[in-house]
Amino acid sequence: MTDSALLSGSVSSLRQQLRDRVVSSEEVTRACLERIEACNGALNAVITVCAEQAIDSARKADKAIARGNVASLTGIPVLHKDIFCTSGVRTTCGSRMLEQFVPAYDATVVSKMQAEGAVMLGKCNMDEFAMGSSNETSFFGVVKNPWDLNCVPGGSSGGSAAALAAGMAPLVTGTDTGGSIRQPASLCGVTGLKPTYGRVSRLGIIAFASSLDQAGPMARTAEDCAIALTAMSGIDAGDSTSADLPVPDFHAGLNHDVQGLRIGLPREYFNDDLEQNVRERVMAALSVLEQAGATLVDIELPHSHYAIATYYVIAPAEASANLARYDGVRFGYRCKEPVDLEDLYLRSRSEGFGEEVQRRILVGTYALSAGFYDAYFNKAQQVRRVITEDFTRAFDNVDMIAGPSAPGVAFQFGAKQQDPVAMYMEDVYTLAVNLAGLPGLSTPAGLINGMPVGLQLIGKPFDEQTILNAAHRLQTDTDWHMARPQLETVTP
C-alpha cells in the first residue's frame, strides 16, 4: 500500500484494512507523522506533535487488533484541535496565554476517542481561543490552506481542516461556536459536523462561549463523521448541559435513501447577497439530492439577519467571563515583575491575549455592563429565542434545511483582517445554527477556480442522522469529497 493511499483513505476503509491486517496502525501512524513532518513547515497546521506517544498508542492498538479486540476507532490516527485539554500534553488554545499550559486531565472527547482506540498524533493550530474565521489570530502563526498557500483555511478549526485536507490525519476534531467546524471544512474541502448542542460533552474543552460551544468531527466522508460522532457523544456527569439521550450508532444508521426527504431552502440564505458561483455549486449539490428523490422546498427564516448581531453580543459576553480566569495568578502567562495586583492583571492580560480576543472581551464586558444589559445582552437573548422559533416553525414542514456553509471560497491572508465585520460575515450562514443549538454539517460541493466550496445541511435537534444520511447520499452520487489539493503545492 502506498503512502498516498494511506494518507487519503477514509476512516472506514482504513478501519477495514487494519482489521484485515493489511496495514498496521503503526504504519499508518508513522505515515501520518511523516506527512506532518513534511508539510507542517508550509502549512503550520499542527502546534504540538506527540510522535512517541502516538507510536506507543499505535503499537497498543496493533496488539489489540491482533487479539481481535477492536473498538470503533482502534488504531486510527487523530489530531485534536488545541482547544481540547490533553493530559500531559501542552494545550495552548492558540494563545500566548496558554503557551506553556499542560493540563492534568483529558477532555471527555479525548478520553472517549482514546477509549475507542484512537491514536492521538498531536494538537492542531486554531484561532486564539477559537475567536476568528481565518486562523490568522493564532499566537502560533497563521495556518495556510493546502489548496492555495496564499489563502486562509478558515477558522477557528483551521489547523484541523488544513491538516485533514493535507493528509496529516484521516480524522480530526474541531469545535464550532459560530461556524468554526463548518466554515473551515467548506474552505478546505472536507466534511465537518457540528452536533446538536448537548450531544457532545464540553468538559475539558477550553470555553469560548459556553451556551454555543460544541465539539464535532471533521473527516473525508460523512460516513467517517458518523463513526466519529458516535465515539464522541453521550451524556457526561461532568457537563450539566450534556444531553441525557441515547447515542445512536450513526454509522449503522446510514442509508442512501433520501426519497421523499423534504429539504428547506431559506429565502434569506439564497438572496442577492449570495455570490452567484457559490449559489451555482450549492444548487448543483442540491439537485443531486433532488434527483435522488428529495424535494426542495422554499422556506423562510425571517429573523436570520439578526443572527450576526445577536451572536456578537452573546458570544463575547460569555467569553468575557470565561476568559476572566486567565489573570496571571494560578496558571498561564504572567507578565514580568508586576508592581502590584492591578499591574499583574493589566499586563498579563494585555500581553497574553491577542487583539481579537481583547476586542471580544471588551465588547462582551460592555454588553453586560450596568445600564446596557437590557439593551444588549437581554435583547440578544430574546432575539435568540425568536431565531430558534424560526427554525422550529420551518421544521414543521421540512426534514432538514440546506444552504451555503460560507459566503465564498478561501480568501487571501489579510483580506479581511482589518475589517472585523467583514470577517464576522464569514459565519453569516452558520451562526444561527449555534444560536438555535441545531446540528449542522458542511460537505464538499465542488470547486470554484480550484478552491473548494461547501454545502451546509442543518438538522432538527438531535437528528444528526438525517443530515449525515443526506451528505452520505451526496458523497455516494458525486466525488466532490474525493478532491484533494495537489500534494506538490504543500511541499515546502
Place this chain on the structure above:
Amino acid sequence: MGLEVHLQLATQSKIFSGSATTFGAAPNEQADAVDLGMPGMLPVLNEEAVRYAVKFGLGIGARIGERSVFDRKNYFYPDLPKGYQVSQFFAPIVCEGVFEVPLEDGTLFPIRITRAHLEEDAGKSVHDAFSQETGIDLNRAGTPLLEIVTEPDFRSAEQAVAYLKALHSLVTYLGISDGNMAEGSMRCDINISLREKGADALGTRTEIKNVNSFRFVERAIHSEYERQADILESGGSITQETRLYDAEQNVTRSMRSKEVANDYRYFPEPDLLPIVIDAEYIEAVRATLPELPGAKRARFIADYGLNDYDAALLVPNHALADYFESVVTAGGAAKPAANWILGDLAAALNRNETDITDSLISAAQLAGLIVRIEDGTLSSKLAKQVFDGLWAGEGDADQIIEARGLKQVSDSGALESMVDAVIAENPDQVAQYLAADEAKQKKLSGFFVGQIMKASKGQANPQMVNELLLKKLNDQS
C-alpha cells in the same frame, strides 16, 4: 437596618465540585481542578446544597422558587479563581418569607426575609505566610453558601442579635450548617441607615461587612450608629459605602466607596441548568424537617409548664433541648429539670469548657437525682453533693447517696431525740428564747436548727426539724 447573612452549608462536598469542605485542612489540599478554575473545567451542582436551601426556605415558611437560575457575578480578585462567582441574582431559590424571632421577653418579632440564594464561596488570600508575596488558599473556594437577605426591619442592635441567634438556632436544628461564626460558617453584613423620627424614607446606608460574632454585631451597630448620628447632627451627610468593623478599636472603617465599586455584570451561568423544584420535591423535603425552635418553645411552655424564660434558654440549642426532654422522659420533673440544667449543669459545663453533648452527667442520671429530691430523700443541700458525685463519675444518684451516706433523715423518732438533746444541752439559749418576743424568737430558733443540722451531718430533714423544734421549745414554757 437590614442584614445579609452568608451561611456555609454543611454539605460533604463543595457546591460545584467533589472536593471536601472540612475546616482547617492544609492550604489548597481541598481544591481540585474545578475549584482552581482550570481551563475546560465545568461546575456540577451538588444536589445536597439545593436540598439544604429548600429546608431553610421551608423552615422560615418562605416561598421556594419553582425555577431558580445561577448567574455569574464578575469581578477580579486573586482568591476568586474563575474571575466570577457563581451566585443567584435574578431568580433565587428561596423567595420572600417571614421569620418570627423570639425576643428576650418572650414576644415574637417578625422579620421579613427578602430572599435567600445559593452561591459559591471564594478562597482566601494569605498575607502573612510569605515575605513580599501573598499566598492563595482555595480550600474554601466553592464551599456552598446560602446568602440570606432581610428587609430593613431592624430598629435596634438587640433585635439584630436576637435575629442572628434565632437564625443560628434554626439552621442547627435543620442540620444545614454548624452556624459557627468564629470559623466563618455564619458571616453577617449589616446595612444601616438613620432617619429622622417620623420620616418615611430610609436614609443613606452604609454596609458593614463580615462581622463574625454576636457581640461584635452588637458593638459594630452601636459604633456605626454613633458615627452616623454625629455626622447627621453636625449637618453632614452619609456616604454610601462599605465599611469594616475594627473590634480592637471598636470603630468602623471605610473599605471602599460605591464610586469605585464593581459593576458585577451579572448574567445567567450557561454551564448550569436552571434548578426546577416541583411540589412533590418540596413535600418530600418538608417530611424530613425536625420540630423547629418556634414549635418546640411553644410545646415546652404548654406541655411542661415552663416559663418563657426557661423555654427561651433551653430551646435554641437543639442538644440542650433534647437533653431536657430526656431528663423529663426519664422521670425528672420538668421545672426542677430546667433549673438544674440551666443552673448547676450549665455552670459545670462552663467550668469544664465543654457543652451538653459531652456532659459527664447523663440525662437519666440527672433525672435520678431529681426523683430523690422530689421524694424527700435529698435536701437541696445534699442534692448538690450528689450532683458533684454524679459529675465526678461516682455512679448514679442512689449509688452516691448510699456510698456517701447522704440520705436525709426524715424519721420523726430519730429527729425528736436529736431535738431533745440539743434543747437539753443549751438551757441558757432555751431561757433566752422563751423570754424573747415573737420576732426575736424566729431569729434565735436558727441557732437550734444549726446545732441539729451539725449533729445530723446535714442529713436532717430541715422542714421536719423546724416543726419539731418549735413544738418542743413551746412545750418548755
